[in-house]
Amino acid sequence: MLENFSFRTIVEYLPLFGQGLVATVWLSLVSFVGALAVGIVLCAMNLQRGRLLQAPAKIYIDAIRATPLLVQLYFLYFGLPRLGIILPEFVVGILALALNSGAYLAEIIRAGILSISRGQVEAGVASGMTYVQRMRLVILPQAFRVTIPPLLGQAIVLVKDSALLSLISVAELTRAGQLLASDRFMPAEGFITTAACYLVLYYGLKGLAGLSEWWLGLRPMGSRA
């Protein structure tokens, strides 16, 4: 079976995969930072008591979570130019990933904030802290700790989702696999190499998660009702 499998061609294409790997990493990184910004804004809107800000945030989050990322990507890629907004492919890709992942991050951040007990809020209130002081000094530092593992989980999802950008011809990892597959008619070689690269990224992020948990473990925090 393996006699037809050409390791040589893989080696030949390695520089292309290297470039793809680098592209996937930075596309994901920029998208994730954007997603964090989107998520924080959405979460802040969602936590308000007034409907005026809460309703749009809720509708946005539902709309994103209810529709396929591919549809969102196509909407931006084919739809925006029709509205007169012409952006490079990679910008459209980053936009789609950030807007999509932001909705999920908003819910993760919200869950983290809501997991902090009412008593912590009251302790801050009773000592005369303002809303902003309470958030900054009491709630967010605690919420951040419980949020790190699901945040990294979402980062892993985002890296894998970035494969869809190959469909709008952004030169990233999956695109590198596609090129090898179509240039040399070697889909097995192309996509196994692509998959291996994603695995490397996965272990990188997993290591980061482990590192953060180790770091948090150094600073004890007993939760209390």
Place this chain on the structure above:
Amino acid sequence: MIEFRGVNKWFGPLHVLKDITLSVEPREVVVVCGPSGSGKSTLIRCINGLEATQDGDLVVDDKRVGDPATNMTLLRTEIGFVFQQFNLYPHKTALENVTLAPTHVRKTPRAEAEKAGRELLAKVGLADKFNAYPSELSGGQQQRVAIARCLGMRPKIMLFDEPTSALDPEMISEVLDVMIAVAEEGMTMMVVTHEMGFARRVAQRVVFMDQGAIVESGTPEEFFSAPRTDRSRAFLSKILRH
């Protein structure tokens, strides 16, 4: 210092505070007791606006609570509140718990706040626990840190909401000792508690509540030796039986 005039409060259809009229003088220590659900915690939570009242006047330190013209954030800096569940900040050390509000709310310089914080922790008997996190402390130690945290703001009033109810029996007295010391320094205090020894020792007045109303109010001697109402007699017979 604290004055309730005809205060009422409802939780939905539930009438939790019924026409409360009560006045606490500066340096006075008032113990509030009564059966579970009688509204005693709600009563003191209204004083710093953790709960809102719906009717009547509540004046604290010459400011009307709930009045839009009153800066509640500012008023709260004058009122220490000790919770049943301590509510220490778990991500901060004992010393940081004490210095957090003084440095950020009172804008006390850090060095000064830390010096005061160390003195306060030493005063509540925790001189060796400055750098301990709450999870590393016993319940009694945590509650003493919580009291030091309130004292760090140099409040005019201290409110205690069942401060020893969540503690193991052997830790109750270490917390009560600290509270007695605070009372003897002349702090104005309202304490929701069933610790009758504490009431006898430092309270000028005991207020007995039942079903949202103040049923009886008097000196500890009067209240414990000659309760005037059937309800207070029934209550005392239950808590003093053992």
